[in-house]
Amino acid sequence: MSVALPAPVVNADSAYYWAAAAAERLVIRKCMHCGQLHFMPRYLCPHCWSTDLEWVEISGRGRVYSFTVMRRPADPAFSDLAPYVVALIDLDEGPRMMAGVVGEDALGVAIGDPVTVIFEPRGGEAKVPQFKRVAR
Amino acid sequence: MQIPVSLKNKVAIVGVGESDIGKLPHMTGLGLNAQAAKRAIEDAGLKPSDIDGLITAYSFTEPYFMLGAVMCEYLGIRPHFNASMTVGGSTPAIMLKHAAEAIAAGQVETVLVCAGENRATGQTRDAALNALLAVGHPYYERPYGGSIPGYYAMIANRYMHEYRTTREQMAAVAVNTRAHALRHPNAHMKKPITLQDVLDAKPVADPLGLLDCCLISDAGGAFIVTSAERAKDLKSSPVYLQGIGEFHTHEHIMCAPSLTEFGAAESGRIAFEMAGVGPQDIDVAELYDCFSIVPIIELEELGFAERGAGGAFFAEGHAAIGGRLPINTHGGMLSHAHAGAVGGLLGIVEAVRQLRGGLGTRQVADAERALVHNEGGILSSHCTVILARNLG
Numbered sequence: 304m305s306v307a308l309p310a311p312v313v314n315a316d317s318a319y320y321w322a323a324a325a326a327e328r329l330v331i332r333k334c335m336h337c338g339q340l341h342f343m344p345r346y347l348c349p350h351c352w353s354t355d356l357e358w359v360e361i362s363g364r365g366r367v368y369s370f371t372v373m374r375r376p377a378d379p380a381f382s383d384l385a386p387y388v389v390a391l392i393d394l395d396e397g398p399r400m401m402a403g404v405v406g407e408d409a410l411g412v413a414i415g416d417p418v419t420v421i422f423e424p425r426g427g428e429a430k431v432p433q434f435k436r437v438a439r
Numbered sequence: 440m441q442i443p444v445s446l447k448n449k450v451a452i453v454g455v456g457e458s459d460i461g462k463l464p465h466m467t468g469l470g471l472n473a474q475a476a477k478r479a480i481e482d483a484g485l486k487p488s489d490i491d492g493l494i495t496a497y498s499f500t501e502p503y504f505m506l507g508a509v510m511c512e513y514l515g516i517r518p519h520f521n522a523s524m525t526v527g528g529s530t531p532a533i534m535l536k537h538a539a540e541a542i543a544a545g546q547v548e549t550v551l552v553c554a555g556e557n558r559a560t561g562q563t564r565d566a567a568l569n570a571l572l573a574v575g576h577p578y579y580e581r582p583y584g585g586s587i588p589g590y591y592a593m594i595a596n597r598y599m600h601e602y603r604t605t606r607e608q609m610a611a612v613a614v615n616t617r618a619h620a621l622r623h624p625n626a627h628m629k630k631p632i633t634l635q636d637v638l639d640a641k642p643v644a645d646p647l648g649l650l651d652c653c654l655i656s657d658a659g660g661a662f663i664v665t666s667a668e669r670a671k672d673l674k675s676s677p678v679y680l681q682g683i684g685e686f687h688t689h690e691h692i693m694c695a696p697s698l699t700e701f702g703a704a705e706s707g708r709i710a711f712e713m714a715g716v717g718p719q720d721i722d723v724a725e726l727y728d729c730f731s732i733v734p735i736i737e738l739e740e741l742g743f744a745e746r747g748a749g750g751a752f753f754a755e756g757h758a759a760i761g762g763r764l765p766i767n768t769h770g771g772m773l774s775h776a777h778a779g780a781v782g783g784l785l786g787i788v789e790a791v792r793q794l795r796g797g798l799g800t801r802q803v804a805d806a807e808r809a810l811v812h813n814e815g816g817i818l819s820s821h822c823t824v825i826l827a828r829n830l831g
Contacts, residue, residue: 308582308584309581309582310582311578311582312577312578312581314578316578317578317579342579342693343576343579343691343693343694368597368698369593369594369596369597369600369698370593370596371585371589371590371592371593371596371644371645371647372644372645373584373585373586373589373644374641374642374643374644374645375588375641375642375643375644376584376586377568377571377572377586377587377588377589378568378572378581378584378586379565379568380584381584384584387584389583389584389585389589389593390593391593391692391693391698399693400579400693401576401579401580401583401585401692401693402583403583403584414596414597414600425582431582431583
């Protein structure tokens with residue numbers, strides 16, 4: 304019997320990110336002081352330590368920086384999905400994030416492949432950003 | 440970074456010990472620590488009452504609050520200096536650094552550094568998986584079903600992409616390490632393996648297969664650090680700390696500045712500068728090898744090989760005992776033992792033993808200077824150590 308895939312965990316730093324994902328919007332933090340974007344949301348800007356931060360919606364497009372095909376997952380919730388792809392995505396706007404590459408052609412993924420975000424339902428209202436390969 | 444105060448020639452490792460290794464259901468993690476500590480103190484020719492400081496690591500299988508104090512209590516010692524540290528796999532080398540700093544500052548004279556966990560038999564499979572899953576970021580990585588091998592596999596893929604490192608070269612690391620383990624009486628793995636065995640092993644996370652991944656052992660390790668002055672009067676041959684440096688760039692792989700350049704170059708630079716030597720002066724190296732790609736990267740970062748040439752170094756046999764730079768002469772974490780912080784600690788134990796000499800078929804001829812590199816997280820935290828048989 305399969306175990307449910309892990310739903311996003313919400314805390315004070317991540318609440319807005321996951322709420323946006325549930326509405327199928329990919330958002331990241333922008334520092335209004337130095338202008339730099341960063342992925343992992345936090346109290347301050349990791350570049351200049353300003354706390355003047357805003358959420359910005361981004362294109363959802365990027366390229367595969369690296370990936371692996373998971374053959375033997377550690378998390379039993381993923382056992383039935385194997386083989387599947389976990390990747391690091393370089394977003395067109397600059398920052399890097401982790402996500403799966405999904406879709407019928409996912410296992411043929413290569414470094415540098417262009418990808419675009421989709422949102423995968425994950426229990427209740429929650430959705431997690433995933434990526435699929437696209438022609439560019 | 441300037442090195443504010445050099446630790447060169449200030450301290451020596453005067454005793455080393457490793458516990459029994461393998462599947463040891465009759466031993467607790469604390470017991471493995473104690474067995475290794477007892478062997479280390481006997482090796483040094485010291486008494487437990489000579490220990491006035493203790494540093495230990497962390498434990499997944501026995502996650503006591505205040506593990507350092509728990510360790511002292513278990514051993515029946517009452518030191519003036521005590522801590523438990525959690526810097527992942529780089530913890531042992533960093534524990535050595537903290538011990539050396541405290542001794543050099545005159546705060547303490549003799550420190551026991553130890554680690555031990557019964558990872559093979561001391562936890563259920565579910566508990567083991569949960570602990571290891573905690574290495575992924577709980578908010579932004581875990582929803583994707585990666586794993587520690589998976590994250591290192593991403594590094595391997597990117598490294599292969601940029602530097603043409605090959606699957607076969609990575610497999611050569613595992614084969615070299617296993618060949619060394621067969622010369623060590625206490626190694627967990629006792630059977631030889633071939634390149635084809637590694638390539639044909641059960642796939643875990645592409646491009647890594649089961650034999651590219653470190654062991655899960657019950658194991659403990661310990662060493663005794665004291666002042667270079669005090670070391671002169673002891674029965675064992677002291678091994679002197681010549682250089683040590685650490686550097687930390689991230690914890691989770693999604694925040695790594697790069698998957699092709701890591702913090703080992705910087706920790707190594709500090710260690711070499713402090714020691715006043717270069718890669719060409721090192722006779723034997725014990726490089727952290729949680730996965731087969733890792734020693735290849737470390738070899739390059741530390742300046743022993745050009746970028747992209749680390750894989751060929753292993754494949755051409757230069758890392759074998761008798762080769763240009765013997766690496767992981769005890770069998771490393773791929774074939775000797777791995778249990779949390781113990782894996783890196785046993786690299787320090789092996790370096791000390793190589794410098795003392797007398798290891799039979801495992802001995803690197805005329806080993807005068809050794810390098811140990813520990814890394815923790817996903818190549819996140821780094822500490823490089825240079826040890827020597829003589830005061831430099």
